[in-house]
Amino acid sequence: MTPDLECLNLVKRFGDTTAVDTVSFDVPRGSFFSILGPSGCGKTTIMRMIAGFLEPTSGDIQIRGRSVLNTPPNKRPVNMVFQHLALFPMMTIAENIGYGLRRKGMPRDEIARKVDEALERIGLPGIGNRKVDELSGGQKQRVAIARCMVLEPDVLLLDEPLGALDLKLRERMKVELKALQAAFDTTFIYITHDQSEALVMSDQIAVMNNGRFEQIGSGQDLYYRPASAFVAGFVGDTNRWSGQVTRIEGDEMEIRTDSGLLLRGASHGRPLSAGDSAQIFVRPEAIRIAHDTEELSHFDNRMTGRVASLLFNGAASRIIVQDPDGREEIEVNLPQSGEFAGLKRGAEVHIGWSGAQGNCFAAGVR
Amino acid sequence: MIPSIPRSRFLTASYTAYIVLFFIFLALPLVVVAVFAFNDSQFPSLPWEGFTWSWFFGDARPMIGVFHERPILRAIGTSAIVAVFVSILSVGVGLSNAFLFNRYRFPGQGILYVFMLLPLVIPGIVLGISILVASSRAAEGLWDMAQWDVAALRPGLTLVILGQFSFVATIATLVIAARLQKFDQTLEEAALNLGANRLTAVRTVTLPYLMPAMIGAFVVAFLMSFENFNTTLMLVGSDAPLTIAMFDRLKEGSTPLLNAVSLLLMLVSSGLALIMIFAQRRD
Amino acid sequence: MRAQAKLGLFLLLSPLLLWLTLLILIPHVDMLLVSLRERIGVGQYQIGLGNYFTFFSEPLYLRTFLRTAVMSILATAITLLIAFPVSYYIAKMARGRVRSALFLLCLVPFWVSELVRTFGWMILLRETGIISNLLQILNLTDGPVELLYNDAAIMVGLVYTSMLFMVVPLVTTLESLPDEVIEAGYDLGGSGLSVLREIVIPHAMPGIVSGCIVVFMLSLGNYLTPTMLGGKDSLWFTELIYSQFIVRFNWELGAAFGFMLLILSSTIVWGMLKLTGQSLEKTMG
Numbered sequence: 042m043t044p045d046l047e048c049l050n051l052v053k054r055f056g057d058t059t060a061v062d063t064v065s066f067d068v069p070r071g072s073f074f075s076i077l078g079p080s081g082c083g084k085t086t087i088m089r090m091i092a093g094f095l096e097p098t099s100g101d102i103q104i105r106g107r108s109v110l111n112t113p114p115n116k117r118p119v120n121m122v123f124q125h126l127a128l129f130p131m132m133t134i135a136e137n138i139g140y141g142l143r144r145k146g147m148p149r150d151e152i153a154r155k156v157d158e159a160l161e162r163i164g165l166p167g168i169g170n171r172k173v174d175e176l177s178g179g180q181k182q183r184v185a186i187a188r189c190m191v192l193e194p195d196v197l198l199l200d201e202p203l204g205a206l207d208l209k210l211r212e213r214m215k216v217e218l219k220a221l222q223a224a225f226d227t228t229f230i231y232i233t234h235d236q237s238e239a240l241v242m243s244d245q246i247a248v249m250n251n252g253r254f255e256q257i258g259s260g261q262d263l264y265y266r267p268a269s270a271f272v273a274g275f276v277g278d279t280n281r282w283s284g285q286v287t288r289i290e291g292d293e294m295e296i297r298t299d300s301g302l303l304l305r306g307a308s309h310g311r312p313l314s315a316g317d318s319a320q321i322f323v324r325p326e327a328i329r330i331a332h333d334t335e336e337l338s339h340f341d342n343r344m345t346g347r348v349a350s351l352l353f354n355g356a357a358s359r360i361i362v363q364d365p366d367g368r369e370e371i372e373v374n375l376p377q378s379g380e381f382a383g384l385k386r387g388a389e390v391h392i393g394w395s396g397a398q399g400n401c402f403a404a405g406v407r
Numbered sequence: 408m409i410p411s412i413p414r415s416r417f418l419t420a421s422y423t424a425y426i427v428l429f430f431i432f433l434a435l436p437l438v439v440v441a442v443f444a445f446n447d448s449q450f451p452s453l454p455w456e457g458f459t460w461s462w463f464f465g466d467a468r469p470m471i472g473v474f475h476e477r478p479i480l481r482a483i484g485t486s487a488i489v490a491v492f493v494s495i496l497s498v499g500v501g502l503s504n505a506f507l508f509n510r511y512r513f514p515g516q517g518i519l520y521v522f523m524l525l526p527l528v529i530p531g532i533v534l535g536i537s538i539l540v541a542s543s544r545a546a547e548g549l550w551d552m553a554q555w556d557v558a559a560l561r562p563g564l565t566l567v568i569l570g571q572f573s574f575v576a577t578i579a580t581l582v583i584a585a586r587l588q589k590f591d592q593t594l595e596e597a598a599l600n601l602g603a604n605r606l607t608a609v610r611t612v613t614l615p616y617l618m619p620a621m622i623g624a625f626v627v628a629f630l631m632s633f634e635n636f637n638t639t640l641m642l643v644g645s646d647a648p649l650t651i652a653m654f655d656r657l658k659e660g661s662t663p664l665l666n667a668v669s670l671l672l673m674l675v676s677s678g679l680a681l682i683m684i685f686a687q688r689r690d
Numbered sequence: 691m692r693a694q695a696k697l698g699l700f701l702l703l704s705p706l707l708l709w710l711t712l713l714i715l716i717p718h719v720d721m722l723l724v725s726l727r728e729r730i731g732v733g734q735y736q737i738g739l740g741n742y743f744t745f746f747s748e749p750l751y752l753r754t755f756l757r758t759a760v761m762s763i764l765a766t767a768i769t770l771l772i773a774f775p776v777s778y779y780i781a782k783m784a785r786g787r788v789r790s791a792l793f794l795l796c797l798v799p800f801w802v803s804e805l806v807r808t809f810g811w812m813i814l815l816r817e818t819g820i821i822s823n824l825l826q827i828l829n830l831t832d833g834p835v836e837l838l839y840n841d842a843a844i845m846v847g848l849v850y851t852s853m854l855f856m857v858v859p860l861v862t863t864l865e866s867l868p869d870e871v872i873e874a875g876y877d878l879g880g881s882g883l884s885v886l887r888e889i890v891i892p893h894a895m896p897g898i899v900s901g902c903i904v905v906f907m908l909s910l911g912n913y914l915t916p917t918m919l920g921g922k923d924s925l926w927f928t929e930l931i932y933s934q935f936i937v938r939f940n941w942e943l944g945a946a947f948g949f950m951l952l953i954l955s956s957t958i959v960w961g962m963l964k965l966t967g968q969s970l971e972k973t974m975g
Contacts, residue, residue, distance in 0.1 A: 131892035140878050499705070530911025537720065573713035653805050
């Protein structure tokens with residue numbers, strides 16, 4: 042089956058700056074694909090090229106196997122949910138949803154039927170005569186999606202549509218968006234700088250940085266098997282040190298951080314050799330905490346330090362441990378068993394983690 | 408039709424051509440007026456007789472320049488005095504109105520606001536005659552009652568100032584109110600919190616914030632007064648402001664002297680406009 | 691505190707009330723009273739509608755009145771048609787510096803008095819003027835042509851004089867329309883024309899109305915342009931008011947004329963607001 046969307050060596054330059062640098066990817070039919078990256082990484086540029094509001098400098102965009110480069114935006118089989126939704130304030134909700142159908146020249150009664158159907162589908166029946174500004178943020182969101190979905194596009198583009206919502210609503214909309222996507226069974230392309238949005242909703246995520254795709258994969262892939270230092274640092278929380286590789290044996294290796302700490306890590310098949318400068322990433326939840334060193338004997342990284350501060354945050358509570366010489370601070374998850382609930386600032390703790398959890402990347406590649 | 412929507416080259420080219428034509432249309436009369444101020448001829452029209460400064464600095468007939476033409480100089484002075492009074496009055500009342508409509512809620516406020524806007528939709532000439540009628544009736548009344556002759560109620564500069572003020576005040580109010588609307592009232596609360604009393608808070612925090620709008624309103628009021636014709640025409644006495652004086656000359660036939668005056672006006676107005684833009688931009 | 695607030699309200703209210711009562715309300719009431727006065731002898735008057743009767747029975751007055759109204763509406767429509775594409779270009783097509791420069795250029799003629807602008811058109815259009823000369827040089831005409839002193843010249847002058855008052859409100863409202871909304875219109879299958887009709891124009895409506903009101907008012911109440919650019923046959927209603935007041939010293943009839951002009955302008959402004967569902971506070975305030 043041809044993918045719904047395929048981008049081939051997409052490049053976009055604005056003057057001297059390259060916003061999108063040779064990006065290729067394809068999105069299989071019916072999947073939820075996210076492009077995740079910090080602001081200014083070029084993700085909006087890709088989105089606007091797919092929608093037809095920007096012309097690529099080179100490369101090709103194909104929808105269901107056909108190039109759309111010469112198709113103007115109003116003729117492309119893609120629709121877009123804009124960042125600020127762009128609902129037409131001068132029209133009612135029903136007129137908003139029916140806008141695209143009117144453009145197709147559909148008869149009036151059929152438009153009315155389809156609009157009612159769409160409102161039903163997004164769980165807002167009977168609000169057709171309301172004005173846009175009478176709706177809540179979440180309702181507007183759903184109307185914006187319905188407005189596109191009545192046109193049955195091959196691909197739906199969503200440009201950070203949750204950005205303007207408050208935290209609680211955003212959490213709920215994540216679940217709802219995923220459900221809507223499943224209900225409409227349409228390919229969604231979603232861009233965001235919020236990793237949790239991408240991780241929760243997507244089948245596939247592309248992590249983008251400086252105009253390039255760093256890695257494409259499932260949420261688990263990105264989290265547990267990052268392909269680059271950027272992905273390791275950008276997706277999820279992590280401890281990060283830079284230093285120099287002192288020894289390497291197969292996949293196992295040792296690195297001395299700039300502050301002199303000696304850590305064991307793993308290269309996971311990346312070409313590293315002794316003497317290289319490198320970065321090592323260790324997730325806070327990969328580090329175990331114990332009352333005495335015995336419990337940690339099976340770990341190849343062990344350390345005794347003091348609690349520098351306690352970061353209570355319910356289930357996601359952490360402590361910051363200072364190593365004995367006070368050179369480094371290490372974030373460590375507290376186990377949820379409540380075993381360490383009585384921990385005080387300044388208390389002595391033992392921590393340890395396995396070398397396989399220390400992900401090493403050559404420095405400079407970023 | 409925004410830059411991100413692709414469109415045909417022909418459409419883009421014709422749109423650009425239209426815009427260019429529009430600006431030529433806009434500039435043409437002004438350029439013509441300016442250029443013929445330097446024509447060495449008795450008439451501001453072709454043929455071009457050569458370049459001269461005489462219409463500015465000439466001091467002998469038949470080419471008496473602006474700077475030696477007494478009546479015109481006096482008219483400029485009259486206009487400036489009128490404009491200064493109108494501006495001060497308008498900005499003062501405008502400031503008071505802006506605070507009134509922004510800070511207070513009182514019964515009848517909505518109606519009063521609409522009433523305040525009305526001068527904008529009354530033709531200037533009607534404003535002029537209504538004030539003329541009212542003032543002369545008042546003058547007659549005073550004479551009949553107490554044998555007072557109040558010169559200010561006869562056509563003259565006082566009436567011109569009041570007539571212009573009657574609609575310029577609305578514009579000044581709108582300009583100042585628009586900025587006051589954007590003012591973050593917690594700033595004033597912060598000043599109160601830091602020990603200022605209400606009046607001091609307004610004086611030290613709100614008024615400086617409003618300053619660009621007040622300067623803007625002053626300049627707009629000044630220019631509107633300086634250029635006003637319709638209302639002034641009905642209320643003017645023996646001292647004619649510049650627009651009226653020029654109008655009388657123009658009826659007799661034009662000489663490049665009028666071009667020279669016009670060019671000076673353009674320069675001064677543009678200067679004032681620039682001052683205003685900078686005042687507005689500083690914030 | 692309450693007393694202080696009351697005092698503040700009183701202090702701020704008094705200039706407003708003084709201004710509106712002394713300079714707007716009383717003068718208009720006076721004008722109405724004078725217009726209802728019939729002169730029956732030297733210094734002797736009676737109340738009646740005689741002046742209005744004169745207005746309706748004299749064809750010259752009525753014809754001039756209607757002509758002024760129709761031409762003002764026409765001038766407003768032409769100004770809107772010319773200004774809309776320009777405003778759209780400034781607000782939505784031009785970017786950054788070009789936009790501010792174009793906008794400033796639009797304002798320039800406003801900074802010069804109407805007299806100067808009209809004078810410019812006289813130099814251009816008259817028999818010995820630039821355009822006539824240009825046509826002769828290009829051999830398009832044999833002799834000088836008089837382009838001044840007709841209705842078309844008045845129209846050019848009116849449109850030129852009011853252009854700014856259309857462009858500014860249009861640019862302001864069009865600027866407030868996010869690009870995103872226009873893009874959404876195209877994205878959902880709209881063409882240039884349908885986006886203009888269903889999205890851009892409805893959004894710009896407050897600007898269109900306020901521009902039209904101001905331009906209409908300025909045209910209707912204009913005295914200078916018709917006097918200077920119009921011919922002997924192209925009389926403007928304001929010229930009638932002027933001549934009754936200043937030349938013939940018949941204030942009673944002049945006041946009646948003034949009131950008719952006021953009624954005409956209010957009716958049309960009111961109609962324009964009702965037709966488009968706007969209010970005066972929203973469009974002008």
